[in-house]
Amino acid sequence: FTNEPTGGSVTLGFNVPQTGPYADEGADELRAYELAVEHLNGGGDGGMMQTFSSKALEGSGILGKKVEYVTGDTQTKSDAARASAKSMIEKDGAIMITGGSSSGVAVAVQGLCQEAGVIFMAGLTHSNDTTGKDKKANGFRHFFNAYMSGAALAPVLAKAYGEDRKAYHLTADYTWGWTQEESIKAATEALGWETVEAVKTPLAQTDFSSYIAPVLNSGADVLVLNHYGGNMVNSLTNAVQFGLREKQANGKNFEIVVPLFSRLMARGAGENIKGILGSTNWHWSLQDEGTKAFVKSFGTKYGFPPSQAAHTCYVQTLLYADAVQRAGSFDPCAVAEALEGYEFDGLGNGPTLYRAEDHQCFKDVLVVRGKENPTSEFDLLEVVEITPRGQVEYAPDHPMFAGGALGSCNPGV
Amino acid sequence: MFGLGKRDLTLFLIVAVMALFAPFILNPFPTDSGMAQFNAGYPDLMQRFVIFGILAIGFNILFGLTGYLSFGHAAFLGVGSYAAVWMFKLLSMNVIPAILLSMIVSGLFAVVIGYVSLRRSGIYFSILTLAFAQMSYNLAYSVLTPITNGETGLQITLDDPRILGVSATADGGIPVTNLFGLEMRSFETLNIGPWAFQFSVGYYVAAVIMLISFYIAIRIFRSPFGMMLRAIKSNQNRLYYTGLNARPYTLAAFVISGMYAGLAGGLLACMDPLAGAERMQWTASGEVVLMTILGGAGTLIGPVLGAGFIKYFENIFSKINDQVVHGWVSFLPDGLEDLVVALIHPFVGKGWHLTLGLMFMLIVIFLPGGLVEGGQRISRRLRRKPAEDDAKSASTEPAE
Amino acid sequence: MGILEVKDVNKRFGGLKALSEVNLSVVENTVHAIIGPNGAGKSTLLNCLVGKLIPDTGSVMFDGQSVLGRKPFEINQMGISRVFQTPEIFGDLTVMENMMIPLFAKRDGVFRLHAIESVESESELRGRAEQMLEDVNMLDKRHMHSASMSRGDKRRLEMAMCLVQEPRLLLLDEPTAGMARADTNNTIDLLKQIKASRDITMCIIEHDMHVVFSLADRITVLAQGTPLVEDVPEKIKGHPKVQEAYLGEHA
Amino acid sequence: MDAIILQILNGLDKGSAYALIALGLTLIFGTLGVVNFAHGALFMIGAFCAVTLNRLLTLSHQVVDETRTDFLGNPLKVDVPYMQDIFGEATGAAIIDWSVPLAILFSIPIMIGFGVIMERGLIKHFYKRPHADQILVTFGLAIVLQEVIKQIFGANPIPTPAPDVFRGSFDFGTMLGFDPNVIIYPYWRLVYFGFAAIIIGAVFAFLQFTTFGMVVRAGMADRETVGLLGINIDRRFTIMFGLAAAVAGLAGVMYAPINSPNYHMGMDFLVLSFVVVVVGGMGSLPGAVLAGFLLGILESFASMNQIKSILPGIDQIIIYLVAIIILLTRPRGLMGRKGVMED
Amino acid sequence: MNVRPDFSKHGNKAETAPAFLSVWDMHSYYGESYIVQGINFNVHEGEILALLGRNGAGKTTTLRSIARMDSPQVNHGEIWLDHQPLHKMASYEAAAAGLGLVPEDRCIIPGLTVEENLQLAQIAPPIGWSLDRLYDLFPRLGERRKQEGVTLSGGEQQMLSIARALARDIKVLLLDEPYEGLAPVIVDEIEKTLRHVKEQGMTTILVEQNAVRALQLADRAIILDTGSIVFDGTAAEVLENESLRAEYLAI
Numbered sequence A: 001f002t003n004e005p006t007g008g009s010v011t012l013g014f015n016v017p018q019t020g021p022y023a024d025e026g027a028d029e030l031r032a033y034e035l036a037v038e039h040l041n042g043g044g045d046g047g048m049m050q051t052f053s054s055k056a057l058e059g060s061g062i063l064g065k066k067v068e069y070v071t072g073d074t075q076t077k078s079d080a081a082r083a084s085a086k087s088m089i090e091k092d093g094a095i096m097i098t099g100g101s102s103s104g105v106a107v108a109v110q111g112l113c114q115e116a117g118v119i120f121m122a123g124l125t126h127s128n129d130t131t132g133k134d135k136k137a138n139g140f141r142h143f144f145n146a147y148m149s150g151a152a153l154a155p156v157l158a159k160a161y162g163e164d165r166k167a168y169h170l171t172a173d174y175t176w177g178w179t180q181e182e183s184i185k186a187a188t189e190a191l192g193w194e195t196v197e198a199v200k201t202p203l204a205q206t207d208f209s210s211y212i213a214p215v216l217n218s219g220a221d222v223l224v225l226n227h228y229g230g231n232m233v234n235s236l237t238n239a240v241q242f243g244l245r246e247k248q249a250n251g252k253n254f255e256i257v258v259p260l261f262s263r264l265m266a267r268g269a270g271e272n273i274k275g276i277l278g279s280t281n282w283h284w285s286l287q288d289e290g291t292k293a294f295v296k297s298f299g300t301k302y303g304f305p306p307s308q309a310a311h312t313c314y315v316q317t318l319l320y321a322d323a324v325q326r327a328g329s330f331d332p333c334a335v336a337e338a339l340e341g342y343e344f345d346g347l348g349n350g351p352t353l354y355r356a357e358d359h360q361c362f363k364d365v366l367v368v369r370g371k372e373n374p375t376s377e378f379d380l381l382e383v384v385e386i387t388p389r390g391q392v393e394y395a396p397d398h399p400m401f402a403g404g405a406l407g408s409c410n411p412g413v
Numbered sequence B: 001m002f003g004l005g006k007r008d009l010t011l012f013l014i015v016a017v018m019a020l021f022a023p024f025i026l027n028p029f030p031t032d033s034g035m036a037q038f039n040a041g042y043p044d045l046m047q048r049f050v051i052f053g054i055l056a057i058g059f060n061i062l063f064g065l066t067g068y069l070s071f072g073h074a075a076f077l078g079v080g081s082y083a084a085v086w087m088f089k090l091l092s093m094n095v096i097p098a099i100l101l102s103m104i105v106s107g108l109f110a111v112v113i114g115y116v117s118l119r120r121s122g123i124y125f126s127i128l129t130l131a132f133a134q135m136s137y138n139l140a141y142s143v144l145t146p147i148t149n150g151e152t153g154l155q156i157t158l159d160d161p162r163i164l165g166v167s168a169t170a171d172g173g174i175p176v177t178n179l180f181g182l183e184m185r186s187f188e189t190l191n192i193g194p195w196a197f198q199f200s201v202g203y204y205v206a207a208v209i210m211l212i213s214f215y216i217a218i219r220i221f222r223s224p225f226g227m228m229l230r231a232i233k234s235n236q237n238r239l240y241y242t243g244l245n246a247r248p249y250t251l252a253a254f255v256i257s258g259m260y261a262g263l264a265g266g267l268l269a270c271m272d273p274l275a276g277a278e279r280m281q282w283t284a285s286g287e288v289v290l291m292t293i294l295g296g297a298g299t300l301i302g303p304v305l306g307a308g309f310i311k312y313f314e315n316i317f318s319k320i321n322d323q324v325v326h327g328w329v330s331f332l333p334d335g336l337e338d339l340v341v342a343l344i345h346p347f348v349g350k351g352w353h354l355t356l357g358l359m360f361m362l363i364v365i366f367l368p369g370g371l372v373e374g375g376q377r378i379s380r381r382l383r384r385k386p387a388e389d390d391a392k393s394a395s396t397e398p399a400e
Numbered sequence C: 001m002g003i004l005e006v007k008d009v010n011k012r013f014g015g016l017k018a019l020s021e022v023n024l025s026v027v028e029n030t031v032h033a034i035i036g037p038n039g040a041g042k043s044t045l046l047n048c049l050v051g052k053l054i055p056d057t058g059s060v061m062f063d064g065q066s067v068l069g070r071k072p073f074e075i076n077q078m079g080i081s082r083v084f085q086t087p088e089i090f091g092d093l094t095v096m097e098n099m100m101i102p103l104f105a106k107r108d109g110v111f112r113l114h115a116i117e118s119v120e121s122e123s124e125l126r127g128r129a130e131q132m133l134e135d136v137n138m139l140d141k142r143h144m145h146s147a148s149m150s151r152g153d154k155r156r157l158e159m160a161m162c163l164v165q166e167p168r169l170l171l172l173d174e175p176t177a178g179m180a181r182a183d184t185n186n187t188i189d190l191l192k193q194i195k196a197s198r199d200i201t202m203c204i205i206e207h208d209m210h211v212v213f214s215l216a217d218r219i220t221v222l223a224q225g226t227p228l229v230e231d232v233p234e235k236i237k238g239h240p241k242v243q244e245a246y247l248g249e250h251a
Numbered sequence D: 001m002d003a004i005i006l007q008i009l010n011g012l013d014k015g016s017a018y019a020l021i022a023l024g025l026t027l028i029f030g031t032l033g034v035v036n037f038a039h040g041a042l043f044m045i046g047a048f049c050a051v052t053l054n055r056l057l058t059l060s061h062q063v064v065d066e067t068r069t070d071f072l073g074n075p076l077k078v079d080v081p082y083m084q085d086i087f088g089e090a091t092g093a094a095i096i097d098w099s100v101p102l103a104i105l106f107s108i109p110i111m112i113g114f115g116v117i118m119e120r121g122l123i124k125h126f127y128k129r130p131h132a133d134q135i136l137v138t139f140g141l142a143i144v145l146q147e148v149i150k151q152i153f154g155a156n157p158i159p160t161p162a163p164d165v166f167r168g169s170f171d172f173g174t175m176l177g178f179d180p181n182v183i184i185y186p187y188w189r190l191v192y193f194g195f196a197a198i199i200i201g202a203v204f205a206f207l208q209f210t211t212f213g214m215v216v217r218a219g220m221a222d223r224e225t226v227g228l229l230g231i232n233i234d235r236r237f238t239i240m241f242g243l244a245a246a247v248a249g250l251a252g253v254m255y256a257p258i259n260s261p262n263y264h265m266g267m268d269f270l271v272l273s274f275v276v277v278v279v280g281g282m283g284s285l286p287g288a289v290l291a292g293f294l295l296g297i298l299e300s301f302a303s304m305n306q307i308k309s310i311l312p313g314i315d316q317i318i319i320y321l322v323a324i325i326i327l328l329t330r331p332r333g334l335m336g337r338k339g340v341m342e343d
Numbered sequence E: 001m002n003v004r005p006d007f008s009k010h011g012n013k014a015e016t017a018p019a020f021l022s023v024w025d026m027h028s029y030y031g032e033s034y035i036v037q038g039i040n041f042n043v044h045e046g047e048i049l050a051l052l053g054r055n056g057a058g059k060t061t062t063l064r065s066i067a068r069m070d071s072p073q074v075n076h077g078e079i080w081l082d083h084q085p086l087h088k089m090a091s092y093e094a095a096a097a098g099l100g101l102v103p104e105d106r107c108i109i110p111g112l113t114v115e116e117n118l119q120l121a122q123i124a125p126p127i128g129w130s131l132d133r134l135y136d137l138f139p140r141l142g143e144r145r146k147q148e149g150v151t152l153s154g155g156e157q158q159m160l161s162i163a164r165a166l167a168r169d170i171k172v173l174l175l176d177e178p179y180e181g182l183a184p185v186i187v188d189e190i191e192k193t194l195r196h197v198k199e200q201g202m203t204t205i206l207v208e209q210n211a212v213r214a215l216q217l218a219d220r221a222i223i224l225d226t227g228s229i230v231f232d233g234t235a236a237e238v239l240e241n242e243s244l245r246a247e248y249l250a251i
């Protein structure tokens, strides 16, 4: 199989955005990867390896081989990400590629890994397509997805804001935005909300005032921002500037919802994030053992708590290493088999399943709210509810995930 | 020979030999040495060198000769890629029809954009081309997703029809781009001592096409057509009153260079069958411009050098992380080691843009003619040594 | 009926009447000089002939065909070449290349995509270019970058570029201004010789009376946009109106 | 109707941002003829002046609060800004609150100095070089600047709010007889609009009622000759550059509360500002301003749902589409001067 | 005040008074090409010096060197004007020191009207003739003051260029082919003006292809050939010297 490690070491490829708007996420992912490698090689305090339900890993590398890594810059562009991943595979002999912080990149790199015959452990990617219509036998996603966000968020929204609401969606005009809009719409409409309007906004937009201004007058009383990154920061800031949060509509307080939160981004929005509901894959303030261990070792090393991006990347690395260890081989097909249908715990999200049918992880989802009185610059979100896994599960052939096929695993040459 | 003058022939042969032996030349460091990080001789990067070389050569035909600065050239690259991937999806994985279609489609696209944009000159022309390209990019990213697959980029999948090929291989995989069965991604590795040299089919296919493109470019530079283009740059007014219409000449140059870009886009898709919208973004167009100027606009070999330079930085410097830097300086005492790493840190890895920006500035400040000028200066210095007296007497002669 | 017939041409620039009711008839194979004070409209008239300007009213016929509404390059292809008052050459090109372009235009028309042939192989055209350079005494400068020549040399080059096209009508706007005396004399000789050896009609604007009187068969004096007189040189010299408006005491 | 008024208001505001950025660019690009790809970076630096001042004002010392814990379970360290120590809690907080308006004063000398250094140290040598070289060097500079900012401030946006009094929005609708909450407009955006108007007016006055503008224009067309007339054109170019940098920087400072500054905001605006300047017409200040407002308003209209539903994606391309149409129908943009950068 | 070195032994043969403008061992280059090859000459206050020679002899280069233009580069030599070391100055400083150049291609500034072109000359001190006085001298310019300078006819541009030099209070006027393209009556006019300013003490260097006219006006003359001085003497001497005239001036 491709890049079978022959010497005393094995090389992993960490492909993260180092430039471009997601560079901070990328930097945090890289920190997590470095930490994971340290732990795998027996350094540090072992982090979540201590709390991981599987005990296959011993801190002596993977299958006794020392873990080394190469890094690359995806620039959050599918092209560049593929080039970078390709060079890791061709030049550096990487046996597994992981990282990315956009669904477009994840899908593109996943496709490449499938063709090249290496395993891809997706980083930050939230679109339904990654494990939906674009799923691949060699690709695995630990992060949650838009459908799960909708399923987790909708009941909380109904509880907080009532079931008789009129929603106005602003959606970033690209694949991820669309799947999220679709998911949130479906979930909220199922609870009785009405969708007044759903407007696509250009990805490159920086000033959203002309999209925000018409909202007030539309009869809507909730604004859903299907935005991420700079888009989210700007649209939320604009919405608050227009005073949406102080307004009344249909006799109710006007509300804003940001379905996908990230703490790093929340920082950019500053004060504006306070009290706003959203969902997230993981948060450092969780109190389970896995989380505590991870936050401790990450915090000690870097001086601040990890982001959800860091968490998912760290976990993906451990999961891969563990799968190899259990399979006893680096062969991608063996690893895939070891991951498929694998149940584990102790990695921060409670009991988790890597579903065989689509290589998506199923676990509890967090609903969070922007904290009113943060105690520190990291303490921006508070967990409102931990939505149990059962509530966010869906059938592998759910229409939002239909089309495409996993195909068969490719071990390469 | 080949209808080239002696100097051109020499240049062409040098380029040909370099292209042929690139796997050796670009891999000077043994695989297990610390410097192996700087090796560029792996298939993907070598392919990129020659493919972006083609793009820059084509761009230079327009910009170097006519002085029309297109700021939307990446659009043709993107269109070429999309055309090629669609060919893979619909027809077959053979690269020949894909390349042909990508050239045809980008050529047609260039006719339309060129016809409109060339009604203006100077900065107005640049902005028109930029506007077209940005429109293409924005649309490809969103509204045209059914054709372009938006953010992810157009990929081949298992359920593509592929009329003349198969949708999926026997073992359920996606078939591979090939030239009559010769797979683009296959390569041979030659191990000599600690060195490992990779010979990739895709690279050699691209390199041969690059050499053909380069040859055609030389012919164009030396042709009456090339001379007309330079005349357009020099004085359009005179040209009009000499009985020549500049418009068809510039349009021809625009279309030719658009087709070069389309060819490059098609080849990119042949090496890696994905066409991303970012290929069309203004930054990508800007990159072509930078490659050409950096290498030396209006020179034959400059653009190829510029393309190599930028791609090298993008691929090699971005991958140097602290771990690697530590590896280099590990012989130093600990404190010093950390200091050196801290000093190097901002310039490599995620700081590769910083280094690139600095290099742009340094080169353009100190080598106004680009890398070619640098090369000339070195060779002049080398040559001057023995012929110093000649040079002196020559420079004191009157100009006439 | 002359080869060039200008009828009732008017041209205004805002409030300024640069040309009013200009009539001019140039007989084939003669040299027709146009003289007149600065700002009289001489260059403007030429501009109307080569398509740089379109007259407000009136007609311009060359060899029975109207030139109005045609593009400059079409007019050139009809056989009209022009030397400008301030030299217009291809500064980035060498002298030889400057000469080749008009030859290509003459042979191939407004556009031909000869992208693969080589300029070097056009030996016939090169021969003609070299011959022409020889005639204007510039052969030794043929590899020179034309922008770095002195002004007089640029003028001569531009004239050579026009002559090498063997136009039927050659328009010269002050061809010898700033030329050294010796070269002025050469130019006069050259133009005379060309006129003798082939069919060519010339319109020449010049302030150097020596040149005008050496070459011209007929002279039109333009003043304030209207033709003052038109006659043979001998008559013009002594014409009182012309002396007053233009020649001054140096006639 | 109300939707239209709302979008016009929006457009005016967007337009004033475009106009202000384009104004600075047109001083350098349309007047000095330098294709300055670092202009966006100047805008960004302006915005980061606001961030920096905010950081300076909030410079703090840490007080350990034993009652609370940080994320690792250690006692929490609370930041107390020196400002509050010096001026007392209320005044100190007010000063911090007003950091963006204060940053205007703070940024002017910085931006002028920056512009002057940039011109003297770099651009000066490029007036006579081809435009392509100018692009390369200024693009390189832009990359360097933004990378430096990124290494200092990180890649994520940094919230930089306007003073509290400007929070909230103004209800125009009630003034015009519409229902409340129909046509509203954030106060800070009104401030931005007014500020833009003042800056534009001041720059116009400076260039219109003094010979400065004429001399610089002449110098751009023909440096040699202007020198022959005894004019030290270099000095005036430097002043012009400093002025342009200040305008760009001020546009950035004031923009900081509207969109949180991030290191690539310059590049985001760069292409757009070139389009605005060229559509306005090279060398024309009124053209740049007019084009800025025009494109701002059209962009706002294009983002209306009623229009988007007929022409999907129109808001993504409207600016470019309009640019193409204008450049094809008017050879030199809206008000361009003949001969400026046409070859 | 700077002290002028005494180069009188290198200077002109016919030394009568202390030199006002001195050029000493000046060498000028355009890049690699060596044009002015070590020339020495003096001009005295109130004198008109004719600088003659063939096309490409280096006349323009000499004037541009004195005016301290960016090109050519003066690699060696000294230029003193009224005790001030011009060779150490930039062109705008030389202009402030009292130098005025009427360049050969007129250099009317595009985008500016006639009046603005003149105003531009009066921004930096010292200021010379008033605009009204200039319009009196060249009424055509007065009529066209609102017209864009570059749309003037060739001769009108020449007038504007000269007027622009006079708009400044200069000590030395460098004229590069001022008669080029001017109608004979205007040439007479300008000649009168030159005599007039000379009477007021202006020092002038006149480059002109029309050697006869130039010599009639000049006190002294220098002949350049390929960048070196081949003759330096009084105007009368040139007119008398048959072989000199034939060899270098073709008159």
Ligand SMILES: Nc1ncnc2c1ncn2[C@@H]1O[C@H](COP(=O)(O)OP(=O)(O)OP(=O)(O)O)[C@@H](O)[C@H]1O
Pocket: C013, C014, C016, C018, C036, C037, C038, C039, C040, C041, C042, C043, C044, C045, C085, E144, E147, E151, E152, E153, E154, E155, E156, E181
């Ligand atoms: N584009 C224009 N706009 C306004 N006025 C113009 C324009 N072109 C020419 N003129 C004016 O028209 C008149 C005639 O100009 P023209 O160039 O034809 O004169 P000319 O006879 O060639 O003079 P000269 O002998 O000085 O070259 C001049 O007064 C000139 O100022």
Ligand SMILES: Nc1ncnc2c1ncn2[C@@H]1O[C@H](COP(=O)(O)OP(=O)(O)OP(=O)(O)O)[C@@H](O)[C@H]1O
Pocket: B399, B400, C147, C148, C149, C150, C151, C152, C153, C178, C180, E030, E033, E035, E053, E054, E055, E056, E057, E058, E059, E060, E061, E062, E071, E104
């Ligand atoms: N920019 C330039 N670069 C290189 N060489 C130049 C340049 N300008 C002029 N020359 C050369 O310098 C020499 C002298 O030119 P110059 O213009 O001084 O001559 P001149 O005596 O003024 O001639 P003319 O009477 O034709 O104006 C010429 O051989 C010319 O080719």
Ligand SMILES: CC(C)C[C@H](N)C(=O)O
Pocket: A101, A102, A103, A104, A124, A125, A126, A127, A176, A228, A260
């Ligand atoms: C970073 C992600 C969580 C969001 C991103 N835009 C995506 O496509 O998935």
Ligand SMILES: [Mg+2]
Pocket: C042, C043, C044, C085, C173, E153, E154, E155
């Ligand atoms: Mg004229």
Ligand SMILES: [Mg+2]
Pocket: C150, C151, E059, E060, E061, E104, E176
């Ligand atoms: Mg001269």
